[in-house]
Amino acid sequence: QVQLVESGGGVVQPGTSLRLSCAASGFTFKDYGMHWIRQAPGKGLEWVAFIWFDGSNKDYADSVKGRFTISRDNSNNTLYLQMNNLRAEDTAVYYCVRGYRTGSDPFEFWGQGTLVTVSS
Amino acid sequence: DVVMTQSPLSLPVTLGQPASISCRSSQSLVHSDGNTYLNWFQQRPGQSPRRLIYKVSNRDSGVPDRFSGSGSGTDFTLKISRVEAEDVGIYYCMQGTHWPPWTFGQGTKVEIK
Numbered sequence: 001q002v003q004l005v006e007s008g009g010g011v012v013q014p015g016t017s018l019r020l021s022c023a024a025s026g027f028t029f030k031d032y033g034m035h036w037i038r039q040a041p042g043k044g045l046e047w048v049a050f051i052w053f054d055g056s057n058k059d060y061a062d063s064v065k066g067r068f069t070i071s072r073d074n075s076n077n078t079l080y081l082q083m084n085n086l087r088a089e090d091t092a093v094y095y096c097v098r099g100y101r102t103g104s105d106p107f108e109f110w111g112q113g114t115l116v117t118v119s120s
Numbered sequence: 121d122v123v124m125t126q127s128p129l130s131l132p133v134t135l136g137q138p139a140s141i142s143c144r145s146s147q148s149l150v151h152s153d154g155n156t157y158l159n160w161f162q163q164r165p166g167q168s169p170r171r172l173i174y175k176v177s178n179r180d181s182g183v184p185d186r187f188s189g190s191g192s193g194t195d196f197t198l199k200i201s202r203v204e205a206e207d208v209g210i211y212y213c214m215q216g217t218h219w220p221p222w223t224f225g226q227g228t229k230v231e232i233k
Contacts, residue, residue, distance in 0.1 A: 035222070045161075045169065045212055047222040059220035095168060106216065107159055108180065110168040 002026040002109045004096045009114030016086055020114055022079040022096030030054070030074035033099030033106070036081045038092035039113075046092075049081065050099060064090075086118045122146050122218045126211075126225035132233045139200040141228045143213035148193045150217070157216035160189055160198045163227075164209040172211075173198065200230075208232060 008020040020036070036048040049070040050059045058070050069082040079096055093113040099106040123146040133139045149156045160173040171180050173189035176196060186201040200207055213225040 044210075044227045045214070045224045047220075047224070050220065050222075061221050105174045105178075107161075107214070108171050108174070110170070112168055 002098065004098065004109060004111035006094060006096050006111045006114035009094065009116045011117045011119060012086055013120050014087055014118055017082070017084045018086060018116060020081040020083065020094055020096075020116070022081075022111060024077045024079065024096075024098075027098070029072075029077040032101045032104075034070075034072060034079045035097040035099050035106075036070060036079075037095045037097050037110075038090075039095070040089070040092045043092075048094070051079070053101065083116070086116075088118050090116060091118050092116060121221055122149075122215050122223050124213055124215055124223050124225040126213060126228050129226060129228055131228055131230045133200075133203045133230060134233045135205065136202050139203050139207075139230060141198045141211055141213075141230075143191075143196045143198070143225050145194045145196075145215055147218065149196075149215050150193065155217075156192065158189075158191070158196050159214045159216065160187075161212045161214065162207075162209050163212065164206075167209075169212065203230070203232070205232060 003025045005023045033052050035050050038046050038048050051070045067085045071080045093115050095113045096111040098109040125144045127142045149158050156176050158176045161169040162172050163169045172183050177189045188199050190197050210227045210229050212227050
């Protein structure tokens with residue numbers, strides 16, 4: 001069965017960096033685009049970043065552009081989110097979400113999320 | 121960016137009664153390929169979001185048939201024919217036609233009266 005397991009969250013100070021990971025299993029990872037979506041405490045869902053199946057194209061929300069970098073390692077079935085210059089407003093649960101592949105509809109599978117808290 | 125607007129934001133419902141959530145987009149969600157990429161998600165307390173409906177009206181595997189999606193263009197609706205206790209949570213619509221960014225509605229909190 002499809003599994004997405006995020007890790008790497010924690011409490012960090014403003015201006016510092018953190019790298020999130022998402023270990024994927026139960027499907028052919030290299031065939032799918034992948035997303036990061038976040039949810040601030042008590043708030044709604046916000047799309048953060050997307051990477052194509054082969055890593056050739058990446059998109060970012062304006063709120064994180066220039067500070068966050070999405071990447072993937074298809075040989076190890078892992079998705080990453082490098083977060084630099086973190087701000088208090090980046091505090092959220094970050095979800096790894098399976099995206100598009102020809103013949104399938106995206107956003108069906110979500111991880112359990114990892115909490116990032118940015119506080120001094 | 122496409123703005124998704126849900127209403128109501130809070131929906132108290134009596135068990136066994138129907139519920140309806142509206143979602144409107146700031147522009148048509150009909151894609152050039154002819155599909156309309158409008159999803160509905162359920163988020164139960166303390167859980168990750170779960171996709172219920174994709175492309176307006178297609179129910180995901182395991183989703184009870186009391187959930188249905190409808191609509192076209194800019195106006196969409198999620199209906200629960202008879203609300204059960206396990207339906208308590210927050211429901212989000214999301215568009216995937218005009219990206220980036222993919223955008224969500226604000227969420228509608230369904231609770232039992």
